[in-house]
Amino acid sequence: METNEIPQYSIETKDLSIFYGTFKAVSDVNLLIEKQKITAIIGPSGCGKSTLLRAFNRMNDFVPSSYVTGKVLMGGQNMYGANIDPVEVRRKIGMVFQKPNPFPKSIYENIAWGARINGFKGNMDELVEQSLRGAALWEEVKDVLQKSAYELSGGQQQRLCIARTIAIQPDIILMDEPASALDPISTLRIEELMQELKKNYTIIIVTHNMQQAARVSDYTAMMMLEKDGSRSGTVIEFSETKKIFTNPKDKRTEDYVTGRFG
Amino acid sequence: MNSNHNHYPEGESLRRALATRYRNASIGRVLFFSALVIAILSLVALLYNVIDGAFGYVAFEYKNDPTEFTSKPLDDLTKEELLAILKANLSSGAYTKLDNEKPMEKRSRSVLYTLLLERLIQIDTKQTWSLTDSIFRSGEIKAEVAQKYPEAKLEFRSWLTPVFLTTPMSSKAEFAGVRTAIFGSLWMVGIAILFALPIGTGAAIYLQEYANKNFLNRVIQTNINNLAGVPSIVYGMLGLAIFVRTLEPLTSGSIFGVTDANGRTILSAGLTMGILVLPLIIINAQEAIKAVPDSLRQAAFGVGATRWQAVWHHVLPNALPGILTGSILAVSRAIGETAPLIVVGASTFISLDPDGPFSKFTALPIQIYQWTTRAQPEFHSIAASAIIVLLVLLLTLNATAVLLRNRVQRRY
Amino acid sequence: MKQENTIMENQNFRPLDLKKKMRLGESVIQTLLFLAGFLSIFITVAIVYVLGKEAWLFFGNPDVTFAKFLGTTEWSPGIGKFGIWPLVTSTLTTSFIAMLVSLPFGLAAALYLSEYASPKARSALKPILEILAGIPTVVYGYFALLFMTPLLQFIFGEGVQVYNMLSAGIVMGIMILPLISSMSEDALSSVPRALREGSYAMGATKIETSLQVVLPAALSGIGAALIIGISRAVGETMIVAVAAGAGPNFTFNPFLAAETMTGHIARISGGDLSYNSIDYTSLFAIALMLFLVTLVLNLISQGIINRFRQRYE
Ligand SMILES: Nc1ncnc2c1ncn2[C@@H]1O[C@H](COP(=O)(O)OP(=O)(O)OP(=O)(O)O)[C@@H](O)[C@H]1O
Ligand SMILES: [Mg+2]
Secondary structure (H helix, E strand, O other): HHHHHHOOOEEEEEEEEEOOOOOOEEEEEEOOOOOOEEEEOOOOOOOHHHHHHHHEEEHHHHHHEEEEEEEEEEEEEEEEOOOOOOHHHHHHHEEOOOOOOOOOOOHOOOOOOHHHHOOOOOOOOHHHHHHHOOOHHHHHHHOOEEEEEEOHHHHHHHHHHHHHHHHOOOOEEEOOOOOOOOOHHHHHHHHHHHHHOOOOOOEEEEEHHHHHHHHHOEEEEEEEOOOOOOOOOEEEEEEHHHHHOOOOOOOOHHHHHHOOOO | HHHHHHHHHHHHHHHHHHHHHHHHHHHHHHHHHHHHHHHHHHHHHHHHHHHHHEEEEEEEOOOOOOHHHHOOOHHHOOOOHHHHHHHHHHHHHHHHHHHHHHOHHHHHHHHHHHHHHHHHEEEEEHHHHHOHHHHOOOHHHHHHHHHHHHOOOOEEEOOOHHHHOOOOOOOOOHHHHHHHHHHHHHHHHHHHHHHHHHHHHHHHHHHHOOOOOHHHHHHHHHHHHOOOOOOOOHHHHHHHHHHOOOOOHHHOOOHHOOOOOOOOHHHHHHHHHHHHHHHHHHHHHHHHHHHHOHHHHHHHHHHHOOHHHHHHHHHHHHHHHHHHHHHHHOOOEEEEEEEOHHHOOOOOOOOOOOOOOOOOOOOOOHHHHHHOOOOHHHHHHHHHHHHHHHHHHHHHHHHHHHHHHHHHHOOO | OOOHHHHHHHHOOOOOOOOOOOHHHHHHHHHHHHHHHEEEEEHHHHHEEEEEEEHHHHHHOOOOOOHHHHHHHOEEHOEEOOOHHHHHHHHHHHHHHHHHHHHHHHHHHHHHHHHOOOOHHHHHHHHHHHHHHHHHHHHHHHHHHHHHHHHHHHHHHHOOOOOOHHHHHHHHHHHHHHHHHHHHHHHHOOOOOHHHHHHOOOOOOHHHHHHHEEEHHHHHHHHHHHHHHHOOOOOOOHHHHHHOOOOOOOOOOOOOOOOOOHHHHHHHHHHOOOOOOHHHHHHHHHHHHHHHHHHHHHHHHHHHHHHHHHHHH
16 A cells, blocks of 8 residues: 555644533643544543544534634644635544444445545445445445445444545544444454554544553543533643553543543 | 545545535525525415405495485484484384394494495495505506496495404395304304313323223324324214214204204314314323323322322323313314315304304304305405404414413423 | 320221222223223224215215216216216316425425524524414415416416416415425434434535435435325315315316315305215215325325334434
8 A cells, every 4th residue: 555645634733622602621632643543532421522523523513502712733724714614624534423323325325425425536336345345344245235234233334434434535534432332343343444544544533442542542642621620621641552551641641541530 | 445536526626516516505505495485475475465355445336325314424423313214214124123133222333334334325346456456556546436436435444343343244245244153163162172172181191191002002092193184074074974964863952952953053063173173182182291201100109199190180280281282272273174164064144143052153264265255356355354353363372372382391 | 105005006007908909980080081092993983984884875876887987087976977087186186286386395494494494593484384384274265266366367377267276286285385394304303413424524515414315314204294295185175175166177287177076075065965865975985085095195104104213213
């Protein structure tokens, strides 16, 4: 794979705060995501991991009361800038959700649809096959491409969702607890798949599973509610995964990753 | 995997493609919204159409010259003078009959004045104009009348007047009113609710609180949902065959000694309408009962209440506003229904107030139907007036329902 | 000590008796409530029996043959003409026109309300549709005859008769529009959010998401709305009785007057009708057909709704 040919961008946030109405859910996040690496976001429930992740590709736009301050930069452009197109942002930054959410269409159409609306001009059959191979699903579904996606197992559906995301060839893939609805075997397959994918993509994953974070990620961001009682979450520590798990700087991180937290 | 990368538009072509997609998006938005605009316009057109018909210029002639009866201008006549004129000029039989219906002395001036116009002077309507025409073409209309009907008087008239509400039917549009129709509608709806509310609430209680999920109960539930979709005219046919015909001795009142027996009575219509709104009441009551939180029942059972005690003391009082809201909606459905009444045999010409369940009757929508289908435009004007009466009635009912519903929502 | 004893002896507590008790009042009430519920079954049976019995008499008449009923095109039972088709064609024509109006507009309105409108706009717009749904059909009849028909005559010229199926059909469509839109909106808004998010995450625009993801996912519910709409149109009486025409006419031409099945029942039963005449029984035969058609449509629609409710729950 000639990975170097692809002009890749990664994400950087500057003083990013995210609000739901008057409630500041996430405050002052400064991250520099390394390209073609897997970055995990961990932290207790409700600390704003999903909120932060969804801010990267502007999915929070669909919550009418929400807005951000600060910047999310990709290739030097602020994604909340005035002339930035959210549709194009989401094309460049794909997303895989916690629960598999395939479209009620055939397996083939699930992948072809996104490509088609984004103006794909190449050979569709080829793209579908490549994407399914990329998501390690091809062998299982190649004979049943016209079947409804709903007939797949949960794990297969999730890989289909990954396949349809890579079909639109984003630079970055966001995953919000992609394996939490899956059994251990399917989880393992998704994790293997992520290792494959990171050769071509930058991946940011939210997970509750410490082992998973330790296993798959290169970098880890630890989120926590702010101590001031405001109930806003923020990133309290961000470094290489190895360091977070073996030699954290913050006491709270240590407590959390060793399971002594709450 | 990357061989496809160049198949996606980039740069200038990407910008063009995006522009097209956004244009489609906004076209779609406008198209979808215009459907709502059309719905709104239809509503506006309908209301405009009704109001347009209920007011406007009328050109009419007196058949008999007013000076034959009095030398004073008609508008200046007092009640006593009107009484004297009527007494002097009506045949004594006609006068006695009117006096028996309601003593002439007790009638208001405007009623007597109407009688004078109706019985003695008599009006011949030549032409009517819509409200729009009356406003924007009044000059032309005046010229036209002066030329076509030199004898005629031109008057701007509201067909909807207090007298219209309080006078009974008449074969002349100018003197017809909806009094008997309103009474007929009220009687009919009263009987329908008296029948359907207790039974419907009982059925809803049974289905929500008692029924387990066996086959029979599922059939009952499905059946109720289906009855709600049966065309209203089919209920009319049911009423015709059962209430009007088979149960004639009961519905005509002949077993209670009412003579002049015929099954086409208020009772038949009310029961037919009761059956028609029954599924509606059941379904609404079920919703209301469903909304009562389960914790309430648990609490009642927890202190040793029987099923019925829990229902009677806790579930029903809490569901009552919802059940009443449902009944009001059922009432407004029943008031507007026309087809079953036609089939069951509402009479159209009723000049006496109905005096009980065994009376012949007419109803507001029946009058509207009758008058709309008459050829003479003055009947369309009173049809429009009757529609306004009906719509105001429905609006009041629905506003009550909405208020009730809001009170319920505040409770939980 | 003494005190304690009195308490023990005087205790009003019943002895522990957990056996089932016969509660007569409870059983009577339960029986009454059951009967109230069961009455609905009785009503359905009564409808089938009454319509069936009179229809049986009609079809049992030696003059009424199957060949005449379905093979000829003139309906006038009083003088021995038993071809049902003119009533059927006009019912089909008016219903078809009504669906042509109510389906696209109702669906578009539903899409706007569920996918585009802000909560504020929705709460302002929905009552308007509810008002439209609450207007008695006889008022729509007035509107069809005295507004829509003149308008159509103005547009299409004198070819449009005073009573015509087009006007009745269009106004019927306006009447059914709120039903289609509210049922479709229910179907659209029960499409899970995850599906919309999945689509947006792939860079889809709003309209692409609405039309290509949400709409197909809600298709069964919209189908149910369509079927209920048809059933409503077939059974609607007053609009056609006022505006479509008073006399059977074997034609699909919407500019012409033609009486529908419901309109025919209303006109004939409104007049003086002697029981047991062929005119009387023929009305029940028509009503039976109406009942069966709408019953089947309603059952199909309910079946669809039940099935698709299960899918997302
Ligand atoms: N749509 C919304 N509107 C208002 N507040 C929201 C919304 N979504 C999330 N929040 C709030 O923002 C905060 C962070 O939520 P978020 O879902 O990002 O947490 P999380 O870290 O992903 O939790 P979990 O691990 O349980 O998924 C919470 O307090 C939550 O209540
Ligand atoms: Mg989350």
